[in-house]
Amino acid sequence: MKHLIVFVIQVALTVGQLIPANNVQDCAVFGKKWMKPQPTDDSFFLTPYCYLLSGKEKDGHSARDRCAGKTKIDASGVVQRARLVEINSADENEWIWDKMSNSKGQRYIGMQYDDTTMGFGWDSGNPVSFANWGIGQPDNHTDERCVVINKKDGKWNDIPCEKPQKFVCQILALAPDAHKPSYYYLSPERATWDDAKQDCISKGGYLAELESQEEHGFVEGFISASSITANGFWIGARRDPTNRSIFRWSHSEYAISFENWYDPTNEPSDSGNNEDCVQIFYPRFDTHEWNDAACSTVMNYICERKTKPFI
Numbered sequence: 200m201k202h203l204i205v206f207v208i209q210v211a212l213t214v215g216q217l218i219p220a221n222n223v224q225d226c227a228v229f230g231k232k233w234m235k236p237q238p239t240d241d242s243f244f245l246t247p248y249c250y251l252l253s254g255k256e257k258d259g260h261s262a263r264d265r266c267a268g269k270t271k272i273d274a275s276g277v278v279q280r281a282r283l284v285e286i287n288s289a290d291e292n293e294w295i296w297d298k299m300s301n302s303k304g305q306r307y308i309g310m311q312y313d314d315t316t317m318g319f320g321w322d323s324g325n326p327v328s329f330a331n332w333g334i335g336q337p338d339n340h341t342d343e344r345c346v347v348i349n350k351k352d353g354k355w356n357d358i359p360c361e362k363p364q365k366f367v368c369q370i371l372a373l374a375p376d377a378h379k380p381s382y383y384y385l386s387p388e389r390a391t392w393d394d395a396k397q398d399c400i401s402k403g404g405y406l407a408e409l410e411s412q413e414e415h416g417f418v419e420g421f422i423s424a425s426s427i428t429a430n431g432f433w434i435g436a437r438r439d440p441t442n443r444s445i446f447r448w449s450h451s452e453y454a455i456s457f458e459n460w461y462d463p464t465n466e467p468s469d470s471g472n473n474e475d476c477v478q479i480f481y482p483r484f485d486t487h488e489w490n491d492a493a494c495s496t497v498m499n500y501i502c503e504r505k506t507k508p509f510i
């Protein structure tokens with residue numbers, strides 16, 4: 200009987216870890232039309248953003264400006280700025296498309312043609328990790344540099360930016376604490392992913408959650424400047440045991456949205472169906488990109504915290 204109780208408690212804790220951290224603000228703070236995915240939605244997914252489906256039509260550039268004009272100053276004085284939506288997963292696409300069923304027309308998203316890269320890119324500069332073009336698109340049919348999501352099928356199409364359309368904005372909706380600058384710690388010692396996670400917690404932090412190109416770049420600089428010679432650094436991403444194709448940050452419990460895989464055609468490779476944890480490769484491959492590796496591997500790690508620098 201005693202064993203049974205212990206077993207039940209362990210199951211409860213495991214499930215508890217999969218519940219998203221409740222640090223997304225009520226989207227109503229941005230205005231009454233802002234919304235976020237609800238667990239009751241057919242296409243619920245985890246996201247740190249609130250979304251707005253515009254009522255008005257604007258040309259592509261004005262739509263971008265309209266989103267960027269929607270700002271909010273959080274409690275720590277950081278200005279949050281909305282943007283045309285950046286769609287990073289099939290789940291996010293599905294949810295937005297589903298919300299579009301209540302109104303007419305296709306809608307601009309935050310993607311346009313970039314002459315430098317000669318391809319379509321996100322306004323943020325984030326890598327395009329997900330795309331959902333309709334058949335034969337983008338076709339540049341009549342000088343088409345802006346991108347819409349279709350109402351009919353949720354697919355994307357390039358269209359002329361001059362065309363007035365409705366649009367979708369998004370804004371980061373993490374509680375103010377999430378916008379405080381982070382401090383990082385590169386461990387000189389090596390540990391399994393679980394022990395590394397525990398050590399970060401004991402230091403008042405958590406295994407690093409690298410959530411943007413900007414944050415990643417900062418940490419890469421930190422690694423390059425350090426004298427630690429390591430084969431890799433654990434970070435806080437790990438496969439969700441209920442769906443191993445999803446990686447979650449262990450502290451915030453969000454599914455990762457920014458990702459930075461080493462050779463994305465091969466990684467994450469899940470070799471031996473046993474690669475649940477994520478490392479930054481360094482310096483063996485002279486890169487700071489990500490690889491999935493067995494969590495029992497012993498390596499260096501990176502902790503992050505908001506309160507004060509690690510000493």
Ligand SMILES: *[C@@H]1O[C@H](CO)[C@@H](O)[C@H](O)[C@H]1NC(C)=O
Nearest residue numbers: 312317338339340341342343
């Ligand atoms: C798209 O079409 C316009 C003219 O219709 C042309 O000037 C432009 O170079 C084309 N862009 C690409 C990427 O082919």
Ligand SMILES: *[C@@H]1O[C@H](CO)[C@@H](O)[C@H](O)[C@H]1NC(C)=O
Nearest residue numbers: 288289290441442443444445
């Ligand atoms: C797991 O997640 C992926 C990516 O979101 C999704 O495509 C797939 O259907 C999910 N699988 C299950 C069994 O839920």
Ligand SMILES: [Ca+2]
Nearest residue numbers: 338339356357
């Ligand atoms: Ca087109």
Ligand SMILES: [Ca+2]
Nearest residue numbers: 468469490491
């Ligand atoms: Ca791998």
